[in-house]
Amino acid sequence: MPFVRVKPDDMSQVTAVASIEEAARQVDDPDAFPPIAEMMAAQMRYGWDLDAPEHYLYIPEDALEPVGSLVLDLPTRDNLHLVWVGIVVHPDHRRHGHGSVIMKEAFRLAREAGRNTIWIGTAEDDQGARRFVERFGFDYASHDARRRQVLTEVDQIEIQRLWAMAEAAASDYCLERLQPPIPDQVLSELVEVTAAINDAPMGDLTFEDEKFDLQRLRDRETAARGRGDRVYRVIARHRYTDEVGGHTVVLTHPLQPHVGGQGDTAVSRHHRGHRLGLLLKIDMMRWLAEVEPQLEIIETWNNVDNSFMINVNEALGYRLSRIFNMYELRLD
Numbered sequence: 001m002p003f004v005r006v007k008p009d010d011m012s013q014v015t016a017v018a019s020i021e022e023a024a025r026q027v028d029d030p031d032a033f034p035p036i037a038e039m040m041a042a043q044m045r046y047g048w049d050l051d052a053p054e055h056y057l058y059i060p061e062d063a064l065e066p067v068g069s070l071v072l073d074l075p076t077r078d079n080l081h082l083v084w085v086g087i088v089v090h091p092d093h094r095r096h097g098h099g100s101v102i103m104k105e106a107f108r109l110a111r112e113a114g115r116n117t118i119w120i121g122t123a124e125d126d127q128g129a130r131r132f133v134e135r136f137g138f139d140y141a142s143h144d145a146r147r148r149q150v151l152t153e154v155d156q157i158e159i160q161r162l163w164a165m166a167e168a169a170a171s172d173y174c175l176e177r178l179q180p181p182i183p184d185q186v187l188s189e190l191v192e193v194t195a196a197i198n199d200a201p202m203g204d205l206t207f208e209d210e211k212f213d214l215q216r217l218r219d220r221e222t223a224a225r226g227r228g229d230r231v232y233r234v235i236a237r238h239r240y241t242d243e244v245g246g247h248t249v250v251l252t253h254p255l256q257p258h259v260g261g262q263g264d265t266a267v268s269r270h271h272r273g274h275r276l277g278l279l280l281k282i283d284m285m286r287w288l289a290e291v292e293p294q295l296e297i298i299e300t301w302n303n304v305d306n307s308f309m310i311n312v313n314e315a316l317g318y319r320l321s322r323i324f325n326m327y328e329l330r331l332d
């Protein structure tokens with residue numbers, strides 16, 4: 001069999017995936033951060049909420065080592081029609097049909113898992129990858145932007161001005177900073193605001209609302225602990241009803257100490273219009289400056305059409321790094 005399912009405990013396999021990804025990164029996306037095998041292994045083991053993705057190495061019969069990798073992300077709590085596929089062929093081995101063999105295996109595995117919809121992402125300006133996916137019948141469905149905030153370049157005077165404006169608009173709210181372990185009672189309060197992420201635009205992708213409950217939030221906590229992430233969350237609580245109106249989350253990792261990853265920022269519908277997004281994110285910046293002073297960059301991903309979130313991010317000094325397209329194929 002040319003495909004080997006990667007075991008997260010087998011560091012030689014994980015390292016093989018990381019080295020293919022690193023070779024590809026240097027050619028396809030040099031601005032991306034280099035993969036770190038230990039972090040990949042933890043992601044393979046725990047995923048984002050204990051729904052770990054499946055990874056495969058592709059070793060053609062005549063080859064001595066893997067030339068490509070495949071990852072399948074199969075949601076288990078909702079979106080049971082869907083599989084999110086990633087394919088990478090080592091730059092030294094492209095245009096020999098390997099990508100096509102991997103794609104066919106992805107189709108086979110998707111069918112075997114009872115999924116009829118496949119998503120695949122490529123850089124918007126990568127015409128080769130676009131031709132590759134269109135050859136298999138994928139259609140363009142959406143686009144996401146990667147932005148970065150370089151912390152030393154942030155205009156602190158502008159941040160002060162924005163803070164004053166947001167604070168005035170959000171006078172009915174108080175901020176709380178949360179770090180794991182978060183007790184179940186507080187996690188329960190976070191279910192609704194976590195589900196508010198379902199209002200983010202998704203283009204023409206076939207996607208149903210994600211389902212959130214206490215168990216899923218517990219599983220997210222467990223997964224983050226397993227991955228070794230440090231999780232920072234700021235919430236905005238309404239002073240009179242005690243409801244959690246909004247939250248923002250940033251993750252850092254000791255093996256990549258200069259980079260923070262922006263997780264969800266969401267405000268529940270009936271708490272919108274009070275500049276909570278801005279307030280939450282500025283408080284997060286201040287908190288991180290105290291507790292993670294070595295941080296240099298925060299990276300965030302937004303749908304290109306998510307103007308509300310992008311306006312907040314641009315105001316805070318996030319700048320566009322690259323746009324990625326998402327393509328969709330219905331198998332039947």
Ligand SMILES: CC(C)(COP(=O)(O)OP(=O)(O)OC[C@H]1O[C@@H](n2cnc3c(N)ncnc32)[C@H](O)[C@@H]1OP(=O)(O)O)[C@@H](O)C(=O)NCCC(=O)NCCS
Pocket residue numbers: 024028085086087088089090093094095096097098099100101120121122123126127128129131132133135
């Ligand atoms: C996209 C990718 C997977 C293709 O892998 P590959 O092994 O070169 O693909 P194949 O050899 O099977 O190509 C099949 C066909 O796709 C098209 N294609 C693939 N790469 C192309 C390129 N750079 N330019 C134009 N057409 C291309 C061609 O029609 C090709 O057939 P041909 O070589 O007979 O003309 C590889 O370039 C890659 O890993 N890119 C970076 C990661 C990425 O963007 N993955 C995409 C989905 S996650």
